[in-house]
Amino acid sequence: xxxxxxxxxxxxxxxxxxxxxxxxxxxxxxxxxxxxxxxxxxxxxxxxxxxxxxxxxxxxxxxxxxxxxxxxxxxxxxxxxxxxxxxxxxxxxxxxxxxxxxxxxxxxxxxxxxxxxxxxxxxxxxxxxxxxxxxxxxxxxxxxxxxxxxxxxxxxxxxxxxxxxxxxxxxxxxxxxxxxxxxxxxxxxxxxxxxxxxxxxxxxxxxxxxxxxxxxxxxxxxxxxxxxxxxxxxxxxxxxxxxxxxxxxxxxxxxxxxxxxxxxxxxxxxxxxxxxxxxxxxxxxxxxxxxxxxxxxx
Numbered sequence: 001x002x003x004x005x006x007x008x009x010x011x012x013x014x015x016x017x018x019x020x021x022x023x024x025x026x027x028x029x030x031x032x033x034x035x036x037x038x039x040x041x042x043x044x045x046x047x048x049x050x051x052x053x054x055x056x057x058x059x060x061x062x063x064x065x066x067x068x069x070x071x072x073x074x075x076x077x078x079x080x081x082x083x084x085x086x087x088x089x090x091x092x093x094x095x096x097x098x099x100x101x102x103x104x105x106x107x108x109x110x111x112x113x114x115x116x117x118x119x120x121x122x123x124x125x126x127x128x129x130x131x132x133x134x135x136x137x138x139x140x141x142x143x144x145x146x147x148x149x150x151x152x153x154x155x156x157x158x159x160x161x162x163x164x165x166x167x168x169x170x171x172x173x174x175x176x177x178x179x180x181x182x183x184x185x186x187x188x189x190x191x192x193x194x195x196x197x198x199x200x201x202x203x204x205x206x207x208x209x210x211x212x213x214x215x216x217x218x219x220x221x222x223x224x225x226x227x228x229x230x231x232x233x234x235x236x237x238x239x240x241x242x243x244x245x246x247x248x249x250x251x252x253x254x255x256x257x258x259x260x261x262x263x264x265x266x267x268x269x270x271x272x273x274x275x276x277x278x279x280x281x282x283x284x285x286x287x288x289x290x291x292x293x294x295x296x297x298x
Contacts, residue, residue, distance in 0.1 A: 002187050003102045003133055003164065003206055004075045005227070006040035007203050007219035009212040010048040012254050013062055015269040022058055024065055026267040031214075031278060034265060037216030039074065040223075043208050044105055047142060048254045052270040056087075060094050067098050077208075081106030081137060085121045087141035089128035096132040104135045104166060104208075109143035115151045126159045133161055139168040139191060149178035156186050166191040166208050172198055179203050181245060193219070193244045197238045200226045202206055211252055214260045214295060244293045247286040251278055259283055260290060265298030 012035065015025035032175035044066040045051040045059050054062070063078045070076055078095035080103045082088040092103050103123050107118060126134050136155070140146040146169060155162045167175050168191025171286060179188065179202050190207040199207070199222065212219040218241060226234035248256045252275065259278040261268035263286075271277070278286070289295060 001134070003077065006206045006223040007212050008041035008043050008075075008077065008189070008208055009034050009044045009216060009219075009272050010043045010208050010210055011050040011066075012213055012268050013045065013051075013094075014267055015050075015272060017270050019048035020270060020272055023061060023084060023269055025218070025268065026269065027062070027065060028069055030261070030266055030268070031066065034212075034216050035070070035073055037212075038220040039212055040206065040215040040220060041077060042070065042076040043077045043079060045207075046104060046137075047106070047139070048213070048257065049209055050254065050272060050275070051079050053125075053275075059091065060098075062111070063095055063100065064098050066240065075101035077102045077104050077135065079104045079106070079137075081108075081123075083108040083110050085124050088125045089160060090119070092125050092132075092134075093128040093130075095267075096129050102133040102134060102163075104131055104137050106137040106139065107143050107145045107147050109145065112145055115148055118145070118147050118151055119155060122155050122162060123159055126155075126162050129161055131161060133163045134159075135164040135166055135187065135189070137166045137168070137191070141168070141170070149174055149181050150180055152186070153181040155275060156182055163187050164189060164205075167199065167227070168192050170195070172202075175199060176202050189259065193248075194238070194242060196222060196227060197206055197231075197234050200206050200234070210248060211226055213257050213282060214248075215241070215244065215292065215293065218293075241291070244289045247282070247289040248284045250285065252262045256286055260286055263287060263290060263297050264295065
């Protein structure tokens, strides 16, 4: 059985404006908003969750809070990746002990590992996960490292708890080749909101979405329509979301999505450096795109 099917929100982490501390009261409200909006799963402490600027304690405290607060109302997938294999293994072991439904492990960044190095890295982290399912996260634009379809196929076939991939390479030919190499026996999730329907069409099970932070129902409905056989309806939603997507990526994620959530009154708070507040001209365009999409601003 798949970890989830549909739209999982790559949820932001709220930091208080006054001291940039974790704001768990705001996080609880955001989780409630996601559940009421129909999102199918939550991914906590990923790139959108700013895990890169958290201490290890903050990281795991955030994962623990999300798991305990959701009370199994929907799957919680913990981001536990690192460019250090030992750190990734430690974070993964802790998340598994907290009973995360799965872990999402990014390809090591900066090191620029070989494909053999990637195999060794993911085998080591998967062992630390025990029986907890592991999803590989491929996002070369952030990591400088592309995990090849042949490498993913090898890992999925040889390591029982490596079950899926979040594909954000943007390379649909590569993704199609991966599905051919695995005979479709991999849980494929889009890592790019604007490629959700194309990836579903080659056997994807859903999307790990940034847009779903502000429009969880729309992202859920897009996937639901596709799975119900309403391909035209899913494609129509994909097109409707495109202007919002473009504004949410007018600056590096999660700068725009946090600005958008604050516009909605969701108390996303601030970014931690080196991320900074959204440029005013981009924020104005984002605000208009949200209004045009039908979102009610605070």
